Amino acid sequence: xxxxxxxxxxxxxxxxxxxxxxxxxxxxxxxxxxxxxxxxxxxxxxxxxxxxxxxxxxxxxxxxxxxxxxxxxxxxxxxxxxxxxxxxxxxxxxxxxxxxxxxxxxxxxxxxxxxxxxxxxxxxxxxxxxxxxxxxxxxxxxxxxxxxxxxxxxxxxxxxxxxxx
Numbered sequence: 458x459x460x461x462x463x464x465x466x467x468x469x470x471x472x473x474x475x476x477x478x479x480x481x482x483x484x485x486x487x488x489x490x491x492x493x494x495x496x497x498x499x500x501x502x503x504x505x506x507x508x509x510x511x512x513x514x515x516x517x518x519x520x521x522x523x524x525x526x527x528x529x530x531x532x533x534x535x536x537x538x539x540x541x542x543x544x545x546x547x548x549x550x551x552x553x554x555x556x557x558x559x560x561x562x563x564x565x566x567x568x569x570x571x572x573x574x575x576x577x578x579x580x581x582x583x584x585x586x587x588x589x590x591x592x593x594x595x596x597x598x599x600x601x602x603x604x605x606x607x608x609x610x611x612x613x614x615x616x617x618x619x620x621x622x
Contacts, residue, residue, distance in 0.1 A: 463487055484614070498591040506584050511539075513588065515547050516556065516581035519573045527560070527572035556580060 463486040470478035496510070503513050514537050519526050528536075534544040548571050551557040556577035562568040573581060596604060 463490065488611070495592050495595055498595045499588045502587040502591045503584060506580065506587065508580075508584055511537075511543075511547055512551060513584050515544075515551060516573065516577060517585055517588075519557075519571065520578060520581040520585065525572060526578060527570045529562075529568060530571055533571060551577070 463483055466486065467478070467483050470482065499513075500510055503510060508516070515533060518533060518536050519528060522528055530544055530548060531541070533539070533548070534541050537544070539547075548557060548559070552559060555574055558572045558574055560570040560572055562570055599607075
């Protein structure tokens with residue numbers, strides 16, 4: 458196996474501060490590098506579709522919610538770990554682009570729903586397919602047992618850190 462830049466960084470710290478910097482640096486660097494590699498591939502596909510990553514996330518969460526593809530803005534913010542202001546700006550842009558509609562909640566005058574339009578459903582599905590294909594293409598060289606082991610190991614690490622499954 459060839460050494461990558463993370464190996465070189467870890468080796469340098471092992472020499473400079475033995476016993477101080479170790480697995481935590483390697484895990485963080487490798488996870489960040491994987492996210493960057495996959496993210497770059499996905500972002501290129503999203504740009505081709507005229508979407509930012511944040512816009513894609515809104516569309517994808519709404520599409521995954523099932524018919525009628527709607528959620529409250531507060532639920533979107535919670536699921537995407539966005540501020541209410543950030544969610545509001547994204548919803549406004551996507552509404553202006555005719556990908557979302559806002560609907561008043563007849564049961565609660567203080568609340569509203571955000572719903573995918575027909576165009577939003579089509580674009581969200583196209584974007585999810587494009588993003589998934591980009592990631593699958595990037596990971597094609599990784600044997601399936603290694604992918605499954607990485608998924609299981611990262612899930613366990615995140616659970617141990619208090620993340621929810």
